Structure formats: C-alpha cells, structure tokens
Amino acid sequence: MAEFDRLAEIEREAAEACAGAATEAALEDVRIRYLGRQGVVAQAFRTLGQFSSGERPRLGQALNALKASIEAAVAQRAETLAAGARGARLSQERIDVTLPGRPLALGRTHVLTRALDEIAEIFLGLGFEIVEGPEVERDHDNFERLNMPPYHPARDAQDSFYLGPEWVLRTHTTVVDVHVLDTRRPPMRALAYGHCYRRDPADASHSPMFQQVDGFMVDERVRFSDLKGVLLHFARAFFGPETRARFVPSYFPFTEPSAEMAISCVICGGSGCAVCKRSGWLEILGCGMFHPRVLEMAGIDAERYTAFAFGMGVERPAMLKHRIDDIRLLYENDLRFLRQV
Numbered sequence: 645m646a647e648f649d650r651l652a653e654i655e656r657e658a659a660e661a662c663a664g665a666a667t668e669a670a671l672e673d674v675r676i677r678y679l680g681r682q683g684v685v686a687q688a689f690r691t692l693g694q695f696s697s698g699e700r701p702r703l704g705q706a707l708n709a710l711k712a713s714i715e716a717a718v719a720q721r722a723e724t725l726a727a728g729a730r731g732a733r734l735s736q737e738r739i740d741v742t743l744p745g746r747p748l749a750l751g752r753t754h755v756l757t758r759a760l761d762e763i764a765e766i767f768l769g770l771g772f773e774i775v776e777g778p779e780v781e782r783d784h785d786n787f788e789r790l791n792m793p794p795y796h797p798a799r800d801a802q803d804s805f806y807l808g809p810e811w812v813l814r815t816h817t818t819v820v821d822v823h824v825l826d827t828r829r830p831p832m833r834a835l836a837y838g839h840c841y842r843r844d845p846a847d848a849s850h851s852p853m854f855q856q857v858d859g860f861m862v863d864e865r866v867r868f869s870d871l872k873g874v875l876l877h878f879a880r881a882f883f884g885p886e887t888r889a890r891f892v893p894s895y896f897p898f899t900e901p902s903a904e905m906a907i908s909c910v911i912c913g914g915s916g917c918a919v920c921k922r923s924g925w926l927e928i929l930g931c932g933m934f935h936p937r938v939l940e941m942a943g944i945d946a947e948r949y950t951a952f953a954f955g956m957g958v959e960r961p962a963m964l965k966h967r968i969d970d971i972r973l974l975y976e977n978d979l980r981f982l983r984q985v
C-alpha cells in the first residue's frame with residue numbers, strides 16, 4: 645500500500661534531518677516539524693479517517709511506530725549534541741594545574757609603624773607600660789596642665805588646630821602623661837605614642853601632622869642620671885651599640901631642669917658630614933625632670949616623688965635610620981618610596 649511507503653519515506657527524512665541538526669536549536673526545529681501539534685506525524689494521524697476500517701488498525705500501528713522511531717532519533721541526536729557541547733566546554737575550560745599561581749600583592753607595615761613598634765619594644769623591655777590617649781584634647785590638659793597658661797609664650801611654638809575655644813588637636817603626646825598621672829599612683833613608668841598636630845607648613849623637615857612618643861617615670865628618688873641611663877640604652881638599642889649621647893641644657897615649661905639629647909651622627913659616626921651640619925651630633929629628643937607643679941596638679945606629692953620625662957618625634961629617628969631626607973615622603977603613600985624602606 646502506497647501509504648506505508650510514504651510513512652517509510654517520512655521516517656527516513658526525519659532520521660536524516662536529525663542527523664543533520666548541528667545545534668540543539670536546529671534539532672528543536674526538526675522535532676517541532678515532525679512531532680509538533682501541527683507536525684508531519686500529527687497530520688498523518690488526521691488522515692486515518694480516509695481509510696477503510698480494515699486498513700485503519702495496521703496503519704495506526706505503523707503511525708505509532710513512526711512516531712516512536714522519530715522520537716528516538718531526536719533523543720539520540722540530543723544526547724550526541726549535549727555530549728559534544730560538554731566536550732567542547734571541557735577542552736575550553738581545562739585548567740593547567742602545573743601553571744604557577746598568581747602572586748597575591750601583600751602589603752606590609754609602614755616604615756613609621758615599624759619604627760614605633762621598635763621603640764615601644766625597647767621601652768617595654770625596660771618595664772614601661774604602653775598607653776594611648778585621644779587626639780582631641782581640652783586646651784586645659786594640653787597646655788595648662790603642662791605649665792603653659794594662656795599667656796605663656798611657649799604656646800606660640802605649638803600654635804595648633806582648635807575645635808572651638810576649649811578643644812584642640814593635641815600638640816604633643818605629653819598630654820597623655822597628664823591623664824596617666826591623674827588616674828594612677830606612683831611608682832609608674834609609661835610610654836605614650838600617637839599623632840600630634842601643629843600649625844607647621846609642610847617642608848622637608850616639618851609636617852602639620854607627625855607622630856610622637858612620650859615617656860615618663862615617677863618614683864621616689866628618680867634622678868636625672870636615671871633619665872640619661874634609660875635614654876642612652878634606648879639610643880644604642882635603636883641606632884646601634886656604638887652610639888654616644890650628649891645632653892645640652894634646654895627649656896620646656898613642664899620640666900626643670902630640661903635638656904636636649906643629641907646622639908653621635910649615625911651617618912658619619914661623629915666626624916662631621918652634611919646631615920649633622922659638620923657638628924658630628926644629631927638632636928633627637930627633649931627631656932628633663934617633671935616640674936613639681938605638674939605632679940602637684942595631678943595630686944602627687946612632689947616632695948616625696950620625682951619624675952623624669954622625655955618626648956621625641958618618631959619621623960626623625962626613622963628618617964635617620966633609613967636615610968630618608970624628606971619627611972613628606974612618609975605621608976605621600978607613594979609605593980615607589982614605600983617599597984624601598
């Protein structure tokens with residue numbers, strides 16, 4: 645019967661169409677063309693009624709077989725295409741595990757932070773406690789408690805950033821000493837460090853923001869020789885065992901007597917060079933014995949107790965140690981510089 649030949653022809657064409665579908669989308673078109681609701685197979689089913697009741701069952705069977713055959717062909721082709729796509733993706737995304745990894749960009753601590761840590765470590769070894777305080781202070785604590793009343797000329801040298809009449813960005817970490825003196829009782833040894841602010845225009849050796857360490861020791865019979873011993877130990881631990889120290893009389897409102905400490909030049913060893921301006925010495929800090937009034941204002945018996953104190957910028961020692969000649973480099977965050985120190 646001609647109808648059976650036609651069905652065989654459809655089956656052959658469908659098989660070829662499936663095999664020729666190069667993508668999943670093309671295969672879907674084939675499926676719709678043959679198996680969709682308006683597809684070739686559905687239309688063939690609709691012609692069943694034209695045949696005699698004797699022919700219909702066999703023809704129905706043949707149509708069902710045709711439908712199953714095409715479904716199988718589509719499914720098989722779909723499987724093949726999926727496997728191919730997987731293979732292509734696998735070969736494209738294959739990872740070469742033997743390639744070296746990409747290095748992570750690791751940061752590190754800033755040269756000033758390292759200097760601070762190093763200084764703190766030395767004083768911790770001498771039994772000093774590390775203390776911190778706020779960067780915004782009362783004018784009263786920052787100045788008056790350190791023997792600088794409003795009319796005192798020493799304020800001019802530290803003229804700073806005020807936040808209203810009462811509050812000021814601290815001009816020295818010595819103000820942290822005041823808080824410690826208020827809250828503890830002797831004997832005590834403490835080292836404060838942190839940022840300070842002064843109205844200094846930035847140049848090679850000044851910055852309106854800088855860091856300071858400030859230490860003090862209060863006990864019975866603390867003498868100037870204790871101060872010299874502690875600071876010489878610090879200088880040798882930080883700059884090297886050959887370092888010599890010199891104390892020159894100076895003035896600070898909150899210490900009496902006061903001194904500047906200079907160390908033998910770390911560049912030339914004391915013979916004279918451009919860095920030490922041919923003198924062989926480098927001033928690195930100010931120090932002295934706390935003025936009795938400073939202790940009294942904290943309620944400490946100045947007849948019984950004495951105290952030494954010292955304060956030092958952190959930038960200068962760090963710059964000397966690493967041969968840095970401009971303070972601004974420390975705050976510009978230029979990686980070309982920071983990678984070298």
Ligand SMILES: [Zn+2]
Nearest residue numbers: 909912917920
């Ligand atoms: Zn020198």
